[in-house]
Amino acid sequence: MEYKQFLAELDAIAKEFPCEDTQYLNARELADREWLLAEMDAIAGEFPNENEPLAVTWEDIEINDDDSQPVPKEITSKTPTSEVHALLDMYANSPTIQTGLREANKIEAKTTDINCFELKPEFDNSDLNQHFKIKKPKITAVIDWLRLEIVVGESYNFKRPRKPYNDIKDFLKAKGINDNPYVVQSSRNKRTFTIDLHDVSTGSEYENILNLLRREYQPSSLKIIVLEVALDFWNINAKSFMLALAKSIRVGGCFNNKDLRVYTSDDWQFMPAKSETAMKYTQKCYTIGIGHKTQGDSYLRIYNKVQDRNKPLPPNQHRTRIEINLRGQMLVEWGDDANNLRYLTNKAFKLLKFTHLTDDATTDQTDEYRKLVKLFGEEVSIISKSRNKRNHLDHIKSHAKLNEVVAKSVGNFIRNF
Incomplete structure (x- = not known):
């Protein structure tokens, strides 16, 4: 459903509580009216302005490196795909990310120790089996x-x-x-x-x-x-x-x-x-x-x-x-x-x-x-x-x-x- 249509339907519902008639509403009806208007404001705020393109700011995902190259501050829905790929490649190759990957590889390398693997076929846990399907080695x-x-x-x-x-x-x-x-x-x-x-x-x-x-x-x-x-x-x-x-x-x-x-x-x-x-x-x-x-x-x-x-x-x-x-x-x-x-x-x-x-x-x-x-x-x-x-x-x-x-x-x- 388009958000404009959705808001129009909310407006129709809101007309049940016209502003000029509030003096005739009892306490419960006034409370319902205030709640409805607050909900409408909250929902309307979640929809983007049709005149503004969707955007993701680079600060949302950027990991700052002292020696990192300057990058554009946002990627919008209109940014060319090739440019998005180039920016993501630059991000992936940043020193901090590469350092993190090297450390992750070292941790993963420890799992080449056979002692990291529990291979007893009699492994069982009735409590866990109530909630999960456990595939036993x-x-x-x-x-x-x-x-x-x-x-x-x-x-x-x-x-x-x-x-x-x-x-x-x-x-x-x-x-x-x-x-x-x-x-x-x-x-x-x-x-x-x-x-x-x-x-x-x-x-x-x-x-x-x-x-x-x-x-x-x-x-x-x-x-x-x-x-x-x-x-x-x-x-x-x-x-x-x-x-x-x-x-x-x-x-x-x-x-x-x-x-x-x-x-x-x-x-x-x-x-x-x-x-x-x-x-x-x-x-x-x-x-x-x-x-x-x-x-x-x-x-x-x-x-x-x-x-x-x-x-x-x-x-x-x-x-x-x-x-x-x-x-x-x-x-x-x-x-x-x-x-x-x-x-x-x-x-x-x-x-x-x-x-x-x-x-x-x-x-x-x-x-x-x-x-x-x-x-x-x-x-x-x-x-x-x-x-x-x-x-x-x-x-x-x-x-x-x-x-x-x-x-x-x-x-x-x-x-x-």
Whole structure:
């Protein structure tokens, strides 16, 4: 409703109490009249004069700096957008604002300490739950994917001998194993193929796949040559949590390359040493990597999972994921037969253990832990102050509480196998 129309309606109401007739009004009517006139004055004062443009004075938002540049004193509704943007940029770059941002970044960098995050799934507060919907942090374990190597029996005849991998793809689709299968034929042995399986969630599902492959192809060998397992951390939206995981993950000798890096499909960088700088990459959804993707027996990734197989996930499915990929001699030594998935999965998850800063760490050690991003959880062979052999520096120890929660999550998943 236009304010002029609104005032006109108030005027009409006010005519019920004409000024010349006030001598005939009783005390209550006089009080009502005075109240109405006061309300009209107050409301009219809230509407702008149509001859005056809306304006925001710069003093309303200005933070005075001794060395700040002079700026116009007001922005009106008629100020060009480009000029408004330029003024706001000048304001954002003022020394006081920049100093405040640097201090805020330092405070935020402290949250790269894993001790800042409470990850007990049993957290509950009945009083708060009466008024708020609290999404509790939780951890779940999954097999992200695995790669089977199958050597097809000599007696099996492919329908398309020149492209036998297409026969296997059709079989996987027809049996409901995979709607978009990835099958590769070996260049050294024409009867050897690799098949990728994703999101294997139960032992019965996996066993059914193996039985279908065995009945169809009578394989002379069926092995697991790549296994990737992951921990998903739900309802923790802080991007600094990725750095906290990277700093706390226990890194043993299975990684032939222990360089910390951040990357996307278009960029690759070594992890910045300072937490404030590293935070910029996690805010931009970079992935954190440890190890080498193709060399050695393992590599590890930490990232915010917002899509699956190149398709966006709904917001309620977003989570922070840490995953470890194992292959090569490590799986051979553990026993890479396809029937050994439960054992291999359990062994793989045991590599996802976490450390944290001890309560008696010195001020310098605490400052270093909070200010820097590096593999504080890397295993080293040292002699402690008490003359005992340790796998970590004196101010770093195993994160017993977090490891216990992870172990319960892994146990719940392994139970399905």
